[in-house]
Amino acid sequence: MAMKQILFLDRDGVINEKRNDYVKSVNEFKFLPNIFDALKKINDLGISIIIITNQSIVNRKIISENQLKGIHDYMLKTIEKNSCKITKIYYCPHHPDEKCNCRKPNTGMIEQAVKDFKIDVSNALLIGDSNSDIHAADKMKMKSIKMKTDGNLNDLVEEIKGIFFK
Ligand SMILES: [Mg+2]
Numbered sequence: 001m002a003m004k005q006i007l008f009l010d011r012d013g014v015i016n017e018k019r020n021d022y023v024k025s026v027n028e029f030k031f032l033p034n035i036f037d038a039l040k041k042i043n044d045l046g047i048s049i050i051i052i053t054n055q056s057i058v059n060r061k062i063i064s065e066n067q068l069k070g071i072h073d074y075m076l077k078t079i080e081k082n083s084c085k086i087t088k089i090y091y092c093p094h095h096p097d098e099k100c101n102c103r104k105p106n107t108g109m110i111e112q113a114v115k116d117f118k119i120d121v122s123n124a125l126l127i128g129d130s131n132s133d134i135h136a137a138d139k140m141k142m143k144s145i146k147m148k149t150d151g152n153l154n155d156l157v158e159e160i161k162g163i164f165f166k
């Protein structure tokens with residue numbers, strides 16, 4: 001069953017506060033203000049949300065993959081408690097030197113999601129705060145919006161609505 005509208009969201013700087021020394025624990029994971037309002041409005045439009053995030057923190061050996069999963073469990077549970085839903089998280093654990101195909105601006109994570117959920121990229125949108133997010137979307141010929149780091153996703157809901165339901 002093909003899903004209809006898909007919103008790909010970056011994590012750091014979009015859902016939670018970006019830290020230049022990486023989010024290393026649940027204590028350092030700070031949801032941005034109004035994020036749940038924004039996610040709820042997007043969910044209520046019938047748009048499914050998939051997170052794609054570069055987490056080289058793993059292969060830089062700053063935290064383990066299990067610790068990253070713990071942070072993501074906390075994130076998803078908190079999102080759920082706030083009556084919002086994330087369909088799936090894809091993360092790239094690799095160090096940039098590994099030249100993997102998943103680290104954005106490469107498209108491995110998006111391609112995997114397209115395969116897993118039979119996504120029609122013409123009916124998808126990506127929002128991120130880095131050029132690498134936008135470049136990944138461009139390579140997939142997917143629409144994108146670059147938002148300010150630690151900006152307010154809630155301010156983009158009308159624009160998102162316009163893109164999907166014009
Ligand atoms: Mg980011």
Ligand SMILES: [Zn+2]
Nearest residue numbers: 092094100102
């Ligand atoms: Zn990777």
